[in-house]
Structures are given as structure tokens and as C-alpha cells.
Amino acid sequence: IFMENNLRRAIENQELTVYYQPIIDIKTGKIKKAEALVRWEHPEDGIISPAKFIPLAEETGLIIPLGSFVLKEACQQLQDWINMEYHPIEISVNLSAQQFHKSNLKETVDNILDETGLNPELLGLEITESIAIQNVESTISVLNEFKNMKVKILLDDFGTGYSSLSYLVKFAVDIIKIDRSFITNFPHHSKRSAIVSAIIAMANKLTMKTVAEGVESWDKIKCLNEYKCDEAQGYLFSKPIPAKEFENLLKNNIEFK
Ligand code: G
Ligand code: G
Ligand code: MN
Ligand code: NA
Secondary structure: OHHHHHHHHHHHOOOEEEEEEEEEEOOOOEEEEEEEEEEEEEOOOEEEOHHHHHHHHHHHOOHHHHHHHHHHHHHHHHHHHHHOOOOOOEEEEEOOHHHHHHOOHHHHHHHHHHHHOOOHHHEEEEEEHHHHHHOHHHHHHHHHHHHHHOOEEEEEEEOOOOOOOOHHHHOOOOEEEEOHHHHOOOOOOHHHHHHHHHHHHHHHHOOOEEEEOOOOOHHHHHHHHHOOOOEEEOOOOOOOEEHHHHHHHHHOOOEOO
16 A cells, blocks of 8 residues: 555656667667656655556556556657657557556547647557457457557567467557567577577568567677568667657667667
């Protein structure tokens, strides 16, 4: 209860802030997207990781206002960067199960796009396989609504859930994010390399794009490029950083090469 009230207050007092992690176009080395990742700037305890408060937010329903805050903040931030005519990018925002299945998410997203003026094609929503399979019928219909709106869908942490590959046909997914666990030890671990190359080949055949998560070294980039992976994200390029720092990367038209 103590923590719950603290989190409630944090949302009201605007102690939540959004960090951004670059997602790189492997071919050009340029920034292609920013993933929005929430942080709690606690007045005494400093920065608190979402891993510590997202589960609580989900249990208490606070994830609905929290999630709307992150969506609005990320869309507004990207529109600001577009207005400043920085190197153009897209944004992606993580969703939780409740937001996806139990709130009027389409209306929320519609309103935020309206208020911020952001082009829907520049917004991506990240859902995990476990969110998607919680209610397959609901997932199919929500994803089709976003497809009609031209909002992109990213399947996060791909390969760690229990979903059947047949869902890739049923669900209107645009981008597969290959989970960090497959990228760690890759390309030296031959079984992991086989899985990574197979996921990328499958995605390409399904005309989906791929993002490799958790990339921490250049040898991985070289190999991912050979496998025809489109984009990469990880500490090799940057950890999640505050908006102002991210803005400097855009301003300087940074190329990671
Ligand atoms: O950024 P970090 O590695 O600390 O994130 C930890 C976890 O919290 C990740 O699984 C990430 O997807 C999740 N997370 C970060 N920001 C958000 C958010 O705005 N909404 C939801 N639902 N999850 C988030
Ligand atoms: O679950 P999700 O993919 O949304 O989690 C994203 C989180 O993964 C980021 O918030 C970040 O803290 C973490 N992350 C991003 N890149 C790396 C990386 O290269 N190595 C590690 N260990 N974690 C990363
Ligand atoms: Mn994510
Ligand atoms: Na992930």
C-alpha cells in the first residue's frame, strides 16, 4: 500500500520521466527509431527502474494512467524533434497487458495522435507474445484496428514466450524484436546463431522487419548484417538516455559505424 500510494503520487507529481534508447539501421548506422522507456525520478531515492514499479502499476491499475502518460510524452517528444527538423526517426512505446486488453487503447492512441499532431506511421507499439496470447480474439481485433490506423506493431522479446508461430500469420505484426537472450553469446554459439538467422529469414519471408535487442559488440552487427537483420539496439550504441541527450544524437546526425 505504501509503495502504491507513492507511485500514485509520483504520477500526479510528474516524477515519471521518459528515457529513449536508439535503434540503429544496420545498413547505414543511422538512428532509425527511439524506444521510449519510463523512469521514476524519486526525489530521495533517485532513478527507479521500471522493472521495480511496472509490476505494481499493473496490479493496481495505475498502469493505465502511467501508460497514457508515456504514450503522450513520447508522441509529443517525437513531434517536437520533427518540428526542429532533426534527422527523422520513429518512436516505439511498450504496452502492458491491461492497457492492451482492458482499456480503450485505440481511443487513447487516437486522441494522443490528434493532440500531438504526430503522423501515426511514426508510432510503434511494442507488445510481448505473452500479452498477445492472453486473449487471441481480442489481440486480432485490436491489432487490425491499429493496422487500419497505420500504427506499427512490434513483437517484443520474440522467442521467449510460448506462442505458436501460426500467430505470426494471424496477428498483424510489422516488426519482430529478437530477444536479447538469443543475441548474448551470438555469433559464437552455433545453436543461437542458427535460431537468430532462422528468425530473420522467416521474418523477411513474412515481409516483417527485424530488430536485434541487446547488441553489445560489433562482431554481432557484422553477423546480423549478413543474416539481413534490419535494425539493432543495445549498449554498443547507447543505453536508454534522457530526451536532451538523445536530442544531441539527432542534432549531430550521429552515424554509428
Ligand atoms: O528500461 P529497462 O531495461 O529498465 O526496462 C525494464 C522493463 O520495463 C522492460 O521490460 C521494459 O519493456 C519495461 N518498460 C519500460 N518502460 C515501460 C513502459 O512505459 N511501459 C511498460 N508497460 N513497460 C515498460
Ligand atoms: O523488455 P524490453 O525489450 O522493452 O527491455 C528494454 C530494456 O533492455 C531497456 O530498457 C534496457 O535497459 C535493456 N537493454 C537495452 N539494451 C541492452 C543491452 O545491450 N544489454 C543489456 N543487458 N540490456 C539492454
Ligand atoms: Mn521493448
Ligand atoms: Na525485450
